[in-house]
Amino acid sequence: MSRQMVRPGGRSARVQAAVHAAVRDLSAEVGRDALTVPLVAQRAGVTPSTIYRRWGDLRELLSDVAVERLRPEGTPEDHGSLRRDLTAWAEQFLDEMGSPTGRSYIRDALLGDPDGGNAGRCSAYAADQIRVIVTRAADRGEEAPDVETVMDAVVAPLMYRILFRPDGLDSAFARRLVARLLGTDEV
Amino acid sequence: MSRQMVRPGGRSARVQAAVHAAVRDLSAEVGRDALTVPLVAQRAGVTPSTIYRRWGDLRELLSDVAVERLRPEGTPEDHGSLRRDLTAWAEQFLDEMGSPTGRSYIRDALLGDPDGGNAGRCSAYAADQIRVIVTRAADRGEEAPDVETVMDAVVAPLMYRILFRPDGLDSAFARRLVARLLGTDEV
Structure with missing residues (x-):
């Protein structure tokens, strides 16, 4: 930071x-x-x-640059329903974070981060986006899980597998996580 | 590696x-x-x-040492039921990995790891332990989720929060994850 x-x-x-x-x-x-x-x-x-x-030092600078690059560029798109919004967001998150560039930014962000502030910023970016999606769902009158539940059920498994267990990680997996959370069929 | x-x-x-x-x-x-x-x-x-x-280089050596230190020391204890085994395991996992020493080993393991092999070994350690627990449950005649489902629902949120979102992370959270997965009351 x-x-x-x-x-x-x-x-x-x-x-x-x-x-x-x-x-x-x-x-x-x-x-x-x-x-x-x-x-x-x-x-x-x-x-x-x-x-x-x-x-x-250089490592902290690289961490700072990485976090800036991981900042989302806009608000999540409105696809008309919670299920579709969350699915689209999860697919895009995996796409960006799971790319070789995304992975190297995540590693930089974690590495040069003695006080944990940069990792916290990465996580806050995701939580902010999820908050937009669930708030919009509630405004539509949809029943929606809270932000932390989505972090645990969707964001955490994606990030965990990107970092530790990338075999077979694909957008079908992202869709399954959302379907499992919402108890609905996949989009 | x-x-x-x-x-x-x-x-x-x-x-x-x-x-x-x-x-x-x-x-x-x-x-x-x-x-x-x-x-x-x-x-x-x-x-x-x-x-x-x-x-x-030194970073790869530190990564290798870290992975060795993260290797579990025995098989998970048998507490008589899936719910109790998984809860005890999740609490202990959080305790070890979430400590300052655990966190620094995880970071070392991730960082000096150009081919992702060491991160994969960390994840395999957890998966092996989960496999023991769900196999034992099946042998008792209990209905048990598969290993990858437990990785997504319990291991991933613990590791994600340890690395990115540690505020308020405590053993009650570990217990809630297991309760949410198994659809049972907390132990």
Whole structure:
């Protein structure tokens, strides 16, 4: 987690954007294993000490960049029912997090994270999306499980298998988890 | 994962035991962050190149040691019923994996693991234990869920929350997961 609050538009936000962009660009150009703080600093146009002061070390910086990349880009789509919304969301979550890129971001997020704040942010992103879906369902008059129940029944098995048990993991599995939770047939 | 097969009692097994013991002892003495391959090699009485050849680098070695430490020590206790066996197992799993030491082993296991083999071994340990419990239940004539269902409903939420969402994680939560899966009251 970055060590200071970031005010949008301020110098601090500009530094963060430049450093994050440098990490992304250099990862693509020279590969993750060749990254160093001086290299990132040079590309971002800041001093290495700016990076050390703000992020601690390279691993924490990579963790911070990874969490930013794992932030969802919009609210979950409305497909007209809880069952369809949750199924579509679970399929997309698996698609993104289970990709080689997704996996490497999750590992980075977990690794450079001494206080657990970045892992917590990843989990909060998922919980926020689930909250939108179940709230919308309740607004439609549908009966809906609470957010933590969905986290346990859908998000946790997907993430657990992505990290520990990826064999045979596919979108049919994501659909089954939702069907099992809602007690309905698969979409 | 170690790069060669280990024959029990052979030189390879002795090297592995010595290197693992050196990592454990030095971690306690000088702390994890001060470990280096030459330091571990010196303590274990092997050359650094033996370690590089067999484990690749320090991170992979730490991952290998972590997985060994996460190996369960015996078969799950028999408490007379599926519900009681699974509840006791889930409480103990959370206790061990959710401790600061457990968490740091899980992180090590995940991080120095380019091919995913070590994470898979951790998951296989849990699955093996669950298999003992549900097989025993079936032998008693109890109706029992299959292993993968228990992995999704009990193991995954515990591990997900340990890594990503530890707030409020306690043994009551472990008991609730089992009760939810089996559709019975908590023990």
